[in-house]
Amino acid sequence: MRFCKIVDTTLRxxxxxxxxxxxxxxxxxxxxxxxxxxxxxxxxxxxxxxxDEQDAVCAVKDACKTAVVSTWNRLTEExxxxxVACHPDIIHLCLPVSERHITRKxxxxxxxxxxxFSRVAEYAAGRGYRVTAGFEDAxxxxxPFLLQAxxxxxxxxxxxxxxxxxxxxxxxxxxALLVRTAREVGLPVEMHAHNDLGMALANSAIAVxxxxxxxxxxxxxxxxxxxxxxLGAFVAACREYTAISPLQARKAERLALPLLSRxxxxxxxx
Amino acid sequence: xxxRMRILDGTLLALEAEGMRPTAARAAGWRRAVAGxxxxxxxxxxxxxxxxxxxxxASPVAESSSPPGNAASRxxxxxxxxxxxxxxxxxxxxxxxxxSVSALANLASGxxxxxxxxxxxxxxxxxxxxxKTLARSIDSLSEGREALLAPCFTNERGCATAxxxxxxLGGEDRAALVSFAGCGGLAALEEVLAAxxxxxxxxxxxxxGLPELTDRYxxxxxxxxxxxKAVIGEAIFSVESGIHVDGLWKSPDLYELFPPxxxxxxxxxxxxxxxxxxxxxxxxxxxxxxxxxxxxxxxxQKVKEESARRKTSLCDTDFIALYSTCRAGKDEKExxxxxxx
Numbered sequence: 001m002r003f004c005k006i007v008d009t010t011l012r013x014x015x016x017x018x019x020x021x022x023x024x025x026x027x028x029x030x031x032x033x034x035x036x037x038x039x040x041x042x043x044x045x046x047x048x049x050x051x052d053e054q055d056a057v058c059a060v061k062d063a064c065k066t067a068v069v070s071t072w073n074r075l076t077e078e079x080x081x082x083x084v085a086c087h088p089d090i091i092h093l094c095l096p097v098s099e100r101h102i103t104r105k106x107x108x109x110x111x112x113x114x115x116x117f118s119r120v121a122e123y124a125a126g127r128g129y130r131v132t133a134g135f136e137d138a139x140x141x142x143x144p145f146l147l148q149a150x151x152x153x154x155x156x157x158x159x160x161x162x163x164x165x166x167x168x169x170x171x172x173x174x175x176a177l178l179v180r181t182a183r184e185v186g187l188p189v190e191m192h193a194h195n196d197l198g199m200a201l202a203n204s205a206i207a208v209x210x211x212x213x214x215x216x217x218x219x220x221x222x223x224x225x226x227x228x229x230x231l232g233a234f235v236a237a238c239r240e241y242t243a244i245s246p247l248q249a250r251k252a253e254r255l256a257l258p259l260l261s262r263x264x265x266x267x268x269x270x
Numbered sequence: 271x272x273x274r275m276r277i278l279d280g281t282l283l284a285l286e287a288e289g290m291r292p293t294a295a296r297a298a299g300w301r302r303a304v305a306g307x308x309x310x311x312x313x314x315x316x317x318x319x320x321x322x323x324x325x326x327x328a329s330p331v332a333e334s335s336s337p338p339g340n341a342a343s344r345x346x347x348x349x350x351x352x353x354x355x356x357x358x359x360x361x362x363x364x365x366x367x368x369x370s371v372s373a374l375a376n377l378a379s380g381x382x383x384x385x386x387x388x389x390x391x392x393x394x395x396x397x398x399x400x401x402k403t404l405a406r407s408i409d410s411l412s413e414g415r416e417a418l419l420a421p422c423f424t425n426e427r428g429c430a431t432a433x434x435x436x437x438x439l440g441g442e443d444r445a446a447l448v449s450f451a452g453c454g455g456l457a458a459l460e461e462v463l464a465a466x467x468x469x470x471x472x473x474x475x476x477x478x479g480l481p482e483l484t485d486r487y488x489x490x491x492x493x494x495x496x497x498x499k500a501v502i503g504e505a506i507f508s509v510e511s512g513i514h515v516d517g518l519w520k521s522p523d524l525y526e527l528f529p530p531x532x533x534x535x536x537x538x539x540x541x542x543x544x545x546x547x548x549x550x551x552x553x554x555x556x557x558x559x560x561x562x563x564x565x566x567x568x569x570x571q572k573v574k575e576e577s578a579r580r581k582t583s584l585c586d587t588d589f590i591a592l593y594s595t596c597r598a599g600k601d602e603k604e605x606x607x608x609x610x611x
Binding site: 015016017018019020021022023026049052074100101104105137166167168169171172173195196197198199201202203205206209221222223224225226227233234236237262 | 397398427428429431432433435436439452458461464465468469498499500501503505506507508509510511513514516517520521523524525526527540542543544577578580581582583
């Protein structure tokens with residue numbers, strides 16, 4: 001029987017959508033809703049952004065009764081240091097794995113990126129943290145490099161890899177293939193889907209069927225561009241695969257709606 | 271090659287089922303606009319004559335070229351309740367309602383017609399079913415027949431678009447029935463077209479007319495389109511986060527599935543808490559504001575503070591005001607207190 005845990009990223013990827021800027025109190029409020037709904041993990045923010053964000057992450061950590069709290073980091077020791085200041089449960093390291101992101105965005109090479117990955121992973125693990133890795137733009141990665149990156153992750157004690165469909169380009173057959181490919185390495189797999197083609201939910205659902213044990217969601221599906229996989233919609237469609245009841249998820253979304261719709265004012269978009 | 275793929279647009283039927291029958295002129299305009307997408311095999315189904323409550327409006331269903339055939343049957347008595355979407359579809363092409371994959375098994379073998387077009391309405395849970403079983407059931411039902419399946423996947427499990435796309439790309443000569451913005455709980459036309467474009471199914475598609483279709487859809491009484499609606503939402507080409515703005519600046523295809531122009535839109539940079547220095551430089555350039563690296567850094571700080579204070583992003587007017595403050599502050603320092611507007 002397939003089963004998945006929910007990793008909610010409303011406070012990180014959700015907030016990145018234009019129009020959203022959560023205060024510390026907002027983050028604590030949303031985190032309590034998510035914690036109450038029974039999500040497994042809350043991605044609380046990006047400590048490297050500064051002091052305010054670090055304070056918010058700490059407050060989120062204090063507010064969560066059952067959910068584990070993770071922080072998002074670029075692949076640098078500096079980012080990890082900012083995270084360590086917040087004492088999260090999990091430190092999440094993000095690295096792009098597609099050729100175009102590596103060469104055109106980071107302007108580095110695959111080999112150099114993997115060396116940096118090893119170094120920063122060692123650094124984070126060496127401080128006693130659980131570490132997860134996020135493979136950005138995994139949908140366009142070359143399979144051999146994807147596997148090489150996953151092997152590197154495994155060697156350094158990283159406990160799970162996130163496959164990000166950063167552009168929302170996957171369809172169920174390609175999403176299932178990607179999950180199966182990544183699982184060959186033997187680490188638990190997490191799916192992070194975007195909704196650019198209206199398929200975030202379907203891609204997440206098929207990922208569970210293909211063996212992904214963790215699914216990324218946001219409240220009401222907020223996120224960059226067309227958003228992420230919505231918590232309530234996912235849980236409703238996949239109730240037999242999660243421990244969260246659709247009712248709890250709906251309730252959290254209903255309570256979050258006033259806060260989340262405040263930011264959706266037309267003036268930014270027209 | 272999948273050149274004979276067909277897409278049936280059920281938008282007008284879906285609106286009708288929701289009690290909004292557009293005027294003949296609007297329906298005709300819609301049809302023309304859909305035809306403008308440059309896809310020969312995309313066709314709008316028209317509501318059957320007499321289905322709604324405006325008998326004076328002759329529906330030109332008869333002129334519609336294949337596939338619907340002649341199943342449009344006129345009802346003698348007005349129905350007590352408005353017909354449902356599946357009933358409306360059944361009046362323009364033979365339809366079997368199959369709520370779930372398990373219901374497929376209950377259909378008699380050979381349940382499909384001998385030939386012509388045939389719609390299967392439902393199967394919203396097909397993604398969760400065992401694929402081999404599903405394929406076998408459909409094969410056994412269509413065995414020895416030449417009926418052309420045009421599934422109309424329903425969205426009760428949020429997977430209609432994905433199912434339609436997988437179906438269309440899964441074999442030759444396939445057809446699917448969809449509706450604009452997923453109206454009536456079907457696969458969304460614009461998402462299916464964009465997905466086919468991305469996955470190479472429709473090389474000739476021209477989706478620059480989608481904003482016009484969105485407008486027409488609204489005027490016909492279609493529901494509101496959420497700002498983040500995939501493909502047509504007004505917010506989807508706005509970016510704020512520093513890492514994405516920087517990536518887009520370096521190479522748009524790092525963070526965009528397709529250039530906004532492909533769907534008749536343009537990109538917008540929104541300033542806010544997650545902005546980076548690159549965004550300030552790009553925004554100043556776009557607004558014609560002279561800027562140095564040092565000034566950009568201070569503007570960025572202000573943008574972050576102000577957006578955190580307001581708990582939301584800043585519009586261009588706000589940004590220009592902040593820029594002016596920072597610039598004036600700088601000039602004050604450098605020019606001995608003389609404020610420059």
